[in-house]
Amino acid sequence: MTINPFTVAGSRSLAVQVLENRPNHVYAKRIEEEYNRQYAIASEARSKGLDPSWKVESQTTYDLAERVEKSVGPLGVAARIRELSKLISREETALKISEDIVLGHFGSLEAEEAAEQAIRTALAVLDEAVTVAPIQGIHDVKIRTNVDGSKHLAVYFAGPMRSAGGxxxxxxxxxxxxxxxxxxxxPYHASEQEAMRFVEELRLYERSIARFQYRNPDSVLKDAIMRLTVEPNGVETDPVEVSVNRNLMRIETNRVRGGALRVVNDGLLGRSTKVLKIVEKLGLEGWGWLAMMKTSSSEGEEAKEFMFMEDVVGGRPIFAFPGAAGGFRIRYGRSRNTGMASVGVHPATMEILGGFLAVGVQMRLERPGKAGIVNAVDSIEPPVVKLIDGSVMRIDSPQEAKALRDKIQKILFLGDLMVGYGEFLENNRALVPSGFVESWWAQNECRNSRTTRSLSNREPVRQLDYPRASEFLCIQHTPTSGAS
Incomplete structure (x- = not known):
């Protein structure tokens, strides 16, 4: 018979605390009771032995600490994570937990076992134990030998490591x-040939398997491998072999190791700016060289504006090139239906684009991240079109867009693309200038409300030192010098 999900020590009491502390605890309590009922049914069904497993694989957890303990361990680490989380940041918690494991606070382990457990648990804390990276992304951790006979630490990465995020x-x-x-x-001392093998392997992966999120120069990759104090190794992920740097003593396979490549290229170097900020905040030494790498690997430089266009699949529509007049205008904000990695598009824009953009469709974006899920938001700027008869119209509703779709000669402006500020923060991208939107204009108007009590009196409005509201202006993407 399967163990009830709440028989684990402390789980039931924790569940009660979590539910009672929520403002909507009655609603949450009802969900919990229904979940318990269905879990019991599933447990009883599994106990009959008709399935490959005698128990329900999914376990019940109520917070990050419990997820970490049940997914990668060690036993008893949940209480320590909760204690530290109240005092320090998540990154500091991850390091402190790894230190506690190495020092034997959760049981005595051999050096290799302690290193593996510490790294897995720390990664689970960092990614909130919601991906397979701590379990399957780290294949093994070994203590190996340098060319000079000294020992060094090696981490073997696998393909699922990419789920952790850069x-x-x-x-x-x-x-x-x-x-x-x-x-x-x-520390690990990479040989010249091992560094060149990493570069060859990465370029082979790009040509034969898939692109990486970032493209770092060969010199940067080689320099990084030579500077690393822990060996980034890995298991083979694809049946493609290198042709030059083969049969190296410390690299067990001639095939590409996708997990290790992504950790160094897209993680350590691709996110070097963000990683360096965290390292400096934690006061860790030996990583100052990352500051020299961030210029070469950072996304968003003018020379890399069009890199995302290389991923376009044949047959998919391209709505606008980066910075093109008439393309989407960025609008900072969130709606009730836009969450993480989600963007807002006016429903009229969806209609005039022939339905290619619909709720749930994934768009490849120039910034801030790799892509965004489309949702309809009707409170942002709608599209502007030129009709066959030569008139220009702003289409405020999908019904109007549907009625005029066959009469549209040209789309002059696609409308706003609403993106949350947090997306730029998460992807470590610089904010781009916002348009002078109505909410911005309204804030300025409120500050000057004593001067301009009535908008019907135009003279005081003309005397204000800020532009008119965009709703009352003709669309101007590229105004000429001296335009007002």
Whole structure:
């Protein structure tokens, strides 16, 4: 018979605390009771032995700490995570937990076992234990030998490591180095050929398997491998072999190791700016060289504006090129139906684009991230079109767009694309200038409300030192010098 999900020590009491502390605890309590009922049915069904497993694989957890303990362990770490989370940041918590594991606070382990457990648990804390990266992304952790006979730490990554996200992948190498220092293991010394093998392998992966999110120069990649104090190794992920740097003593396979490539290229180097900020905040030494890498790998430079266009699949529509007049205008904000990695598009825009953009469709974006899920938002600027008869209209509703769709000669403006500020923060991208939107104009008007009590009196409005509201202006993408 399967163990009830609440028989784990502390789980039931924690569940009660979590539910009672919520403002909508009655609603949450009802969901919990229904969940318990269905879990019991599933457990009873599994107990009959008709399935490959005798128990329900999914376990019940109520917070990050419990997810970490049940997914990667060690036993008893949940209480320590809750204690630390109240005092320090998540990154500091991850490092402190890894230190506690190495020092034997959760049981005595051999050096290799302690290093592996510490790195897995720290990564689970960093990615909130919601991806497979801590379980399947880290294949193994070994203590190996340098050419000079000294020991070094090696982390073997696998393909699922990419699910952790760029920053978390980069921080895994930071944690591994921290664990190495705690265990007093000497640093890794890469050979020239091993560094060149990494570069060859990465370029082969780009040509034969898939593109990376960032493109770093060969010199930067080689320099990074030579500077790393922990060996980024891995298992083969694809049946493609290198042709030049083969049969190296410390690299067990001639095939590409996608997990290790992504950790270094998209994680440590691709997110070097964000990783370096965290490293400096934590006061860790030995990573100052990342400052020299961030200029080469940072996205958003003018030369890389069009890189995202290379991923366009044949047959998919391209709505606008970067910075093109008439394309989407960025609008900062969120709606009730736009969440993480989601963008808002006016429903009239969806209609005039022939339905290619619909709720739930994924758009490839220039910035701030790789893509965004489309949702309809009718409170942002709608599209502007030129009709066959030569008239120009702003289409305020999908019904109007549907009625005029066959009469549209040209789309002059696609409307606003609403993106949350948090998306730029999460992707470590610089904010781009916002248009002078109505809400901005309204705030200025409120400050000057004593001067302009009535908008019907035009003279005081003309005397204000800010532009008119965009709703009352003709669309101007490229105004000439001296235009007002």
């Amino acid at each position: 920053t978390e992948m980069g921080l895994t190498m930071i944690v591994a180095d921290y664990v190495r220092r705690q265990l007093n293991i000497p």
